[in-house]
Amino acid sequence: MTAATSTAPATPVAAPSRRKVTGMSDTAPEPASPDPLDELADAAASGDPDALGELLARLRPVIVRYCRARLGTVSHRHASADDVAQEVMLAVLGSLSRYRATGAGFLAFAYGIAANKVADAHRRRASDRSHPVAELPDVPGRHGPDPEQHAERVELHHQMRRMLGLLTAQQRDVLVLRVATGLSVAETATALSTTPGAVRIAQHRGLNRLRAELSSGSGTNSFPAARLD
Template identity: 45%
Template structure:
């Protein structure tokens, strides 16, 4: 009876249950990816567990409450997870970060979703946010939807890099260093761009008269 092949230990990889406390996402990812490529048992599920919440938050932030009819933000996130796992065997660490690849795959899948909807003119795209409080009356619901749509337009009007940094830092919750690795820029550049983006967003909110609505 043939014996099962036991994968060689992977340098830097320790099963999640054996870690005394959580490590930084970017650093943890690199060791888990190496283990997954080497076929270490449990590494691929752990990789998915690490990335799934990050990918879901990213897709929800980029898609927002837009109704893509047959595709939701979570559907897109699932496609991203599948694509990331498929990319692992061919991934080569050339001094970059696996987060950069993940962000690129997620951005492409989100863009694909919007292109698919734009080709289907029979299915309108709504700007109603998913987190609108359905317990409120119709007037409150409408005001909340209008506010969400207005904020979405303000963000969409910002430079692409500023949009990505605000999404990764504020919504996804990555650190400046992790965001820099995901975007291929320095942490200092991330902080400066984020500061400018937030200042621009604050100015736009006041110009559009949205400040009182946000504080209500």
Template identity: 45%
Template structure:
């Protein structure tokens, strides 16, 4: 069973109320959603939401919408990353209107299994890579984030953004060439290939 078929089957079972399928589905989608949010929001997040907060909102929204989900032959990940794109956009809008306000209590951190070192490395990598993504077109940026950060296949990305897998691969190739050229110009000693 392919990953796409497996995810769609898990979604159907979770929709029917199977708690084991719901848990398996969450385990499968959360890491990619988290990477997607980190890639779009950076290490500090936007406003009062961190990438981890937004990823949690995405997972919650996916499961709240699951009773209305209909398998139309597309990968379930297309549904997930459409929700993620809306939540990331909401976080960006919220950051624009964010105001500082005191909080009553500090929430407990979510145990994502990452060590403090991994969080630090991820934050540093996000801080250094996000300016590179700003040099891409919006379509190129979204494809790179979905392919590299979220780990989706070209077919899955195509389903998310409404393009053919071939168009996704072509746009990805152009984006990577643009990033390589930028890196050659700005950090020639660090470029390997």
């Protein structure tokens, strides 16, 4: 007679423990701090005169530097860079009530207007075959540069425009905003509606392109390369 085989009860299998993934947090990330210019623009659009004055005071130097970098400081038959900057400021002021409907930050909103005004100025200049108007004083001296200094300034402007023309549109815009207007990486990214990483890449490639041009001997020794570092 065969003995019955006793079967031991099966040992229950423990459920795998849920281990917390490293780097994950139950806490939601803190929202980014609002941009001061956005706050001023919101207040100005709501009718706050003090906010409007502060907003325009902060914006104007940036717009003037941008227009001068893109158009130069030599007067032209149609409009100087400062004239275009004034057009930009008036356009920003006139469009402020519609700013929030764009969904963009104020700096990107203002830069878009400035870029369009500069493009219009370039088109007007391209259609005009006349030469820029020389801002030469009747008597050289304290009232302005002498003819030689003026000629050097005009030549430097042409050389800088030629160098910037070697870059892609993104590289040129990044370098103009970073170098000429003095915006930070974050501010430049906001103005161009891109990321800080993309700004750094465009800046790096643009600077390398300019340095390669200068080292090849086809650039100009007068080009202010030190300002691009």
